[in-house]
Amino acid sequence: MGTPLGDFVRAKRDSIQPASLGLPDHGRRRSPGLRRSDLATRAGISVEYLTRIEQGRDRNPSIAVVNALADALGLDAAERDHLRYLTKISGGECVAHTRPAPPSRHVRPSVLRTLRLLEPGIALVTNRMGDVLAHTGAFEAVTRGTGLLDSDTPNLTRYVFTDPRARSFFADWDDVADERAFDLWLGPSLDSHEWFTAELAPAAGPELTRRLNRHVVPRRGDLRLRHPSGPELRLVRETLELSADAQQLLVLLPADEATAEAVHELSRPSHGGLRAIS
Template identity: 70%
Template structure:
């Protein structure tokens, strides 16, 4: 995935119109956005140093420089957190000796026990690649007719970008696609997601690669589904991070009465034990 820190800075710089920062309208440029010269001046660093950061030749900028760049780019709080995360990721000593491989897929017994306590609710255990590692019967009830769990093992990122049904199921497909692409940057190491990124670059096409390159920090609002069997579902999400495992426990809650009634109806049609996929 190359140089994520420099890629994020370049993406944000290219997205900024100089006039929005009170800068003069200069001559027509060959590329859009804020010039390196202007960003470096706003951040109080040299153009040469900014160039080294963007090109990945300097991977350890100080916290003061990272904060100055965040101020100069006018980043939102989530974007600032992402910039700091990428700076830590960039400076970590994971070099060529780290083999590309997916993060762990096994779910701890205590996490599975927690998932059972959530029955018959809607909950899953997933990782940042989008692998669904375990799920309740309630989640299977709403997902079984959508194709989300068809693959072996199921992977939500691959589903969103390669399964045509996803664009019909997810009302806000663009927002969901932003989330899945962004989360690939949050795997334990860049190498963890390299194998999936390579695959999706070919199969997902520009819809995937553009999102990965631009680091769009998602809002993660309610999840809206046009379920194949009937009414629209609107689900709120609560996420519990499991940092030792690089996994998340996600609980879905009905946002309105119609959704609650539809979920209850789907659960009545479905039966079976909690599913763990490793």
């Protein structure tokens, strides 16, 4: 049985063309990308050891080996962080309980007061699972008619993968789907990850499974939304980590004047203001 660490190393190795590293192309091969022997040489480890890591038979590589693999694969800063995180959970430092539980949906009063100060802006409190825990009236306005907030416990990840309307609402659905899948690896805990993926996987199908196993670190650019009433919104995302709560405060700022005007129109009259979802 493999591990997230082994899957990530193998996926990155398969995605690298030897010529990009100045290595000769040895002709036809059974699998794409960089040969295992080439990566092992670049990382200064044996092919046998690299094979054990990729196959999940070695779950505790040293920090030196992890850094050497990151260098050999040419990982950027975000990918290096992900590699270290996968090393941690693959090594068993985060052990799931027998009956994993969903993450808490509680939002601290001070966070709710902060969110209130952001009215009439577009903002929400969420976690890595995608639970929408609280939001401003403007967030409700720009998502009205999309189905995102229809549930008593709305969840961005479930919406992206299971609601057909999401593909129309998110102009760059593929990128958003990659982001949602990647964030599942980041918590808020391994327990929550196992609980949520077990619940979501049957409904989401291969779209989720494939993206989880690819371990693609997303490039988070502007968020483009196609509102059902017509306007396309382009929003800059600013994320504030609430690390003590394993939550995030996400603020969406109009990227241009047309978006600002459209948001203003969608928000008139305001419906309900700030809402916390218990």
